[in-house]
Every structure is written in structure tokens, then in C-alpha cells.
Amino acid sequence: MLPDKKGHFEEFGGRYVPETLIYALDELEKEYNKAKRDKKFAQEFDYYLREYAGRPTPLYLAKNLSRYLGVNKIYLKREDLLHTGAHKINNTLGQIILAKRMKKTRVIAETGAGQHGVATATVAAMFGLSCDVYMGEEDIERQKLNVFRMKLLGSRVIPVKSGTKTLKDAMTEALRDWVTNVRHTHYIIGTVAGPHPYPEMVRDFQSVIGKEARKQILKSEKRLPDYLVACVGGGSNSMGLFYPFFNDKRVKFIGVEAAGLGLSSGKHSASLVAGSTGVLHGSKSSLLEDKFGQVLNAHSIAAGLDYPGVGPEHAYYKKIKRATYVAITDKEALEGFKLLSETEGIIPALEPAHAIAYLTKLKNKISKNSIIILCLSGRGDKDTYAVAERLKL
Ligand SMILES: *Cc1c(COP(=O)(O)O)cnc(C)c1O
Numbered sequence: 001m002l003p004d005k006k007g008h009f010e011e012f013g014g015r016y017v018p019e020t021l022i023y024a025l026d027e028l029e030k031e032y033n034k035a036k037r038d039k040k041f042a043q044e045f046d047y048y049l050r051e052y053a054g055r056p057t058p059l060y061l062a063k064n065l066s067r068y069l070g071v072n073k074i075y076l077k078r079e080d081l082l083h084t085g086a087h088k089i090n091n092t093l094g095q096i097i098l099a100k101r102m103k104k105t106r107v108i109a110e111t112g113a114g115q116h117g118v119a120t121a122t123v124a125a126m127f128g129l130s131c132d133v134y135m136g137e138e139d140i141e142r143q144k145l146n147v148f149r150m151k152l153l154g155s156r157v158i159p160v161k162s163g164t165k166t167l168k169d170a171m172t173e174a175l176r177d178w179v180t181n182v183r184h185t186h187y188i189i190g191t192v193a194g195p196h197p198y199p200e201m202v203r204d205f206q207s208v209i210g211k212e213a214r215k216q217i218l219k220s221e222k223r224l225p226d227y228l229v230a231c232v233g234g235g236s237n238s239m240g241l242f243y244p245f246f247n248d249k250r251v252k253f254i255g256v257e258a259a260g261l262g263l264s265s266g267k268h269s270a271s272l273v274a275g276s277t278g279v280l281h282g283s284k285s286s287l288l289e290d291k292f293g294q295v296l297n298a299h300s301i302a303a304g305l306d307y308p309g310v311g312p313e314h315a316y317y318k319k320i321k322r323a324t325y326v327a328i329t330d331k332e333a334l335e336g337f338k339l340l341s342e343t344e345g346i347i348p349a350l351e352p353a354h355a356i357a358y359l360t361k362l363k364n365k366i367s368k369n370s371i372i373i374l375c376l377s378g379r380g381d382k383d384t385y386a387v388a389e390r391l392k393l
Pocket residue numbers: 086087088115116190191192231232233234235236237238304305349351352377378379
């Protein structure tokens with residue numbers, strides 16, 4: 001089973017961090033390994049997932065969408081129905097319980113659009129830990145509602161003025177804070193990226209998505225699905241869905257990245273489809289960089305996909321061809337957004353709208369009796385203003 005003891009998925013992953021962080025990462029790894037073997041941890045995590053976050057989420061057969069696309073059966077894993085409106089809460093709950101066990105009194109997080117920030121602020125409020133969220137100045141301006149939500153939940157939002165003033169810089173600042181305050185602070189990373197043990201740990205916390213889906217599909221269809229489809233930003237909702245099916249070799253994985261204004265425009269976030277191997281935020285993976293190795297700015301209409309890197313396990317899945325990665329443009333994602341809203345009465349977040357949009361291409365390549373599970377990672381309320389500006393209704 002990967003990763004190996006040093007957090008490598010073959011050449012990907014690992015720990016590319018300053019010496020000063022090694023202590024914190026070792027401590028976290030030790031605590032996480034202990035928690036993995038501890039029934040009490042599993043029980044507590046499970047309790048909060050059920051009673052607080054609202055699990056299990058339905059695996060909903062989207063009959064209208066299936067009929068419209070001429071696909072046998074499309075099931076939606078309804079992470080959009082969770083508390084705070086997306087899958088992010090699965091991970092923040094797991095990590096805050098760990099923080100408590102390590103007797104930390106403060107948590108920090110990075111956030112782009114503010115969704116991971118809100119999910120962290122939420123669990124910090126509930127567990128009574130203080131919380132500081134690093135957010136680029138640019139994003140603070142664009143995501144006022146989420147900034148207000150975090151403040152309402154009792155968190156501080158720290159503006160990041162360096163670099164492009166977006167997610168990448170926020171994560172850099174959060175890592176810097178952690179180095180200085182590691183004794184009482186835990187850093188809650190929001191996706192399957194970062195140095196070991198984060199990619200493995202966040203994957204495990206998000207795997208509840210795939211474990212439930214696997215049980216649910218076996219119950220309703222008496223067989224496994226043919227395809228799993230999910231959007232990929234940092235890669236946590238997709239990895240959460242994929243991982244429990246890893247050994248089911250006939251189940252195909254499709255990760256959908258953001259092609260933004262088009263891959264040839266250079267304004268996109270397709271770090272797997274159009275990236276190369278490099279190091280960012282403490283691990284080796286696929287990322288967007290120029291010919292000098294400088295990390296490029298990402299672009300996507302979906303703030304949650306707007307990141308120039310991706311979790312190392314995805315780079316590994318791509319390499320061994322366990323998963324296929326494709327990219328969908330802003331414009332196509334808007335069509336996906338409309339399509340699900342109109343056929344099923346479900347307004348998706350712009351991130352999974354990329355996955356929905358990909359179905360309109362996938363349908364032409366697959367056999368008529370295929371069963372597809374799509375991870376509906378979040379709901380679209382947060383995006384309605386941005387979409388209203390683009391769609392004339
Ligand atoms: C943050 C976010 C994503 C992207 O993050 P992953 O780690 O790739 O899952 C996707 N969908 C929603 C709704 C999000 O909030």
C-alpha cells in the first residue's frame with residue numbers, strides 16, 4: 001500500500017520542507033498513526049460525521065440527467081448536502097479531532113475561495129479552538145461573503161499581500177506561521193497536497209465518500225460502477241471517491257480539471273493534463289511551471305479549482321494509468337452548471353459543474369449500459385453571483 005513510510009507514491013510526494021518543520025510533521029505523523037489504530041478515534045470521527053456534518057450522504061440516481069444524456073445510470077454522491085455545503089468538512093473534522101488529541105489550542109488554515117476556511121472556522125468554533133485563516137488579499141476582495149462567515153464563526157482572517165495575493169501565497173504564509181507556532185498550533189491543510197503525512201491523511205479522511213458510495217451502489221445495483229467521475233482541484237474529493245475502489249480494477253477513474261479559458265490560452269488550472277513534475281508546498285507532484293521552474297498562476301471560473309498544483313497521489317495514478325485526467329473550460333462548466341440545475345433541480349458548485357460537463361463528452365465513448373458515479377462535491381449557492389454575471393437568464 002502506498003505511500004511508503006516516507007510518504008512517497010513512487011517519485012511523487014515526500015517532504016520538501018525546511019528543517020524547522022520536520023518536528024511538526026513527525027509529531028503529526030506519529031499522532032495520526034496512533035489514531036488510525038485507535039477505535040476511540042474512529043468512533044469520535046464517525047460520530048461527528050453523522051451527527052454534525054450529516055453523513056451518510058445519499059447516492060442519488062439522477063434519472064432525468066441520465067435520460068437526457070442517453071446514459072444508462074448516473075448516480076450523484078451528494079456531498080453538497082453536508083453541513084457548510086461541500087465535502088471539505090469531512091477533512092476538517094478529522095484534523096480538528098487530531099489537533100485536540102495533540103493538545104493544540106490553535107488551528108490555522110489556508111483558503112482560496114474561502115470554502116476550506118469556512119469549514120475550518122466551523123469545526124474550530126465547535127471544538128473551542130482559536131483559528132486564523134490565511135487568505136490572499138485578492139481573494140478577500142472576491143469572496144466577501146465567506147470572509148464574513150469566517151469572522152462570524154469567530155475566526156481571524158489574515159490578509160496575504162505577497163506574490164499574486166491568492167491561494168498559493170496563502171499556503172506559503174500558513175506554512176511560515178506553523179514553523180514559528182508549532183508548539184500550540186496545528187495546520188489544517190484543505191486538500192491531498194502538502195508534505196507527508198497530509199496527502200495520505202486527507203485522503204483517508206475523505207475516503208468516507210468512496211466507502212459509502214461503494215456500499216450504496218452494491219446495494220442498489222448489485223454490482224460495481226463502470227466509471228467514477230470527479231473534479232480535481234487539489235484532488236481531495238476525487239481521491240476520497242476513487243481510493244476505496246483502487247483494487248476494483250474494472251472501475252475506471254476520471255478526474256476532471258479546469259481548462260479555464262482553454263489549455264492553449266495558458267489561463268487554466270490543469271496541473272495534471274498540462275503540467276510537469278516539480279515541487280510545490282512541500283511535495284513533489286505535477287504542477288504548472290514555466291521553463292525556469294517558476295510556478296505559474298492558475299485560472300478557473302471555479303475558485304476551488306484555481307490552484308497550480310495537485311496532490312501527489314494523483315500524479316502517481318496518472319503515471320500508472322489507474323486514472324485518466326481530462327479538462328473542461330469555464331464555458332463548458334457553465335453549461336454543466338445549467339444542465340444539472342434544469343434537469344435535476346440541483347444547483348451544483350462550479351467545481352463539480354466541470355465533472356457534470358464532462359459527462360456530455362463521456363457519453364459518446366461508453367457502452368449503453370454503463371453505470372457512472374459522479375461526486376457532487378458541493379452546492380452552488382456560493383457561485384450564484386459569479387454565474388449570474390455570465391449567464392443571461
Ligand atoms: C475546494 C473544492 C473543490 C476542490 O478541491 P479538491 O481538493 O480537489 O476536492 C471541489 N469542489 C468543491 C465544492 C470545493 O469546495
